[in-house]
Amino acid sequence: MGKTPPKFDPRMTPARPDLAAAWLKGEVEAARFVEGEKRILLGPFAALTRIPDASAPLDSMILYGEPFEVYEDKSGWVWGRSGVDGYVGYAPSAGFLPAAEVPEPTHKVIAATTHLYPEPKAKCYPLGALPRLARVAPTGRVENAFAEMADGLWIPQVHLAALDAWEPDYVLSAYGFLGAPYLWGGRTAAGVDCSGLAQMALAMAGMDAPRDSDLQEAALGRPLESGEKLRRGDLVFWPGHVGILTSPRGLIHANGHHMAVAAEPLRDAVDRIGAPRSYRRLPLRRRLTQD
Incomplete structure (x- = not known):
């Protein structure tokens, strides 16, 4: 198979000799073209690498709630393209769910890190943490200044802002x-x-x-x-x-x-x-x- 034309940056182009995104048909050479499946990461973050190997150097990250267009799911790895910045790579498949199964996020984390609590109480031992700009779907229920998430866990309400609320500087x-x-x-x-x-x-x-x-x-x-x-x-x-x-x-x-x-x-x-x-x-x- 021929190489991807130079005008296509491989970091941003979901194309391999054996597989490419359907929207690239006629633009690149590949043995097979497939439609991508939109998935959402429900994990704090996923490492994005150039090859499907846990020891490979980190190229980027997919954060909780971010979309990822998947073109291949094989042997515990998904290969696809970030829906945030278009970056292409492999990520461990665990935590990537079909977008149709995930509530649409309405808020984002604005703290450097926020913890996920099993109950709306600050003295509870947290069950996990999410990074800044993680995308979440609160249910609208608030107790003790904690917001309930779709999965039943709780986040301090002060750590959240609407997706369209921007910092001015x-x-x-x-x-x-x-x-x-x-x-x-x-x-x-x-x-x-x-x-x-x-x-x-x-x-x-x-x-x-x-x-x-x-x-x-x-x-x-x-x-x-x-x-x-x-x-x-x-x-x-x-x-x-x-x-x-x-x-x-x-x-x-x-x-x-x-x-x-x-x-x-x-x-x-x-x-x-x-x-x-x-x-x-x-x-x-x-x-x-x-x-």
Whole structure:
């Protein structure tokens, strides 16, 4: 079989020599084309990797309540495409349920992490936890400031917001991850990488962003003109790395030097990493309309 044409980025294209998404028929070569099945993850998160191997490097994560278009379910692994950012990969099949069997989520987690309680009592021992931006379906029942979920577990009501409630400032959202450990492919406060931090901070402000830094550089905002002054909220790109300016001279980013999300002077990062490849400007406000 021929290779996928160069115009199709393999990270975003559900196509293999033996199998591809039906919507790619006529665009790529594959032995078989199939319609995808929309599933929803009902687990805290699922690792997304390039091969179906638990020891494979982490490429990204699917979070609780996020959709995943499945094209193959085989030997304990699903292969498909994220319904959030289009990223393609393999994930353990446990926890992925057909969308028709899952209540439509109406809320999201806004705390760094929230716990799932068997009863609406803070002194109960929690049965699990969910990361920031997990999508949930409360029943509408509230007791002792806890909201009941569709599965009968309870979450502190203060940790939830409506899906369409956005943070007004993605720089402050990025600060919500400050100190989180660095994790290649991570998208949670328990572990996040540079592009994951940018993606999640922007998502909290209602802005969609691709998964990887090179894709973000190509798709987000506009390039700064020569001589244009830096300002808070600009994105700074190095080869394989991205950070968010907290001021014309300050930067917040998840990085391997600190092995954490750290805020530091931009000059320190430039001296350590080298000259940035580009700067891009985004609006410092949430998106008012959804595309």
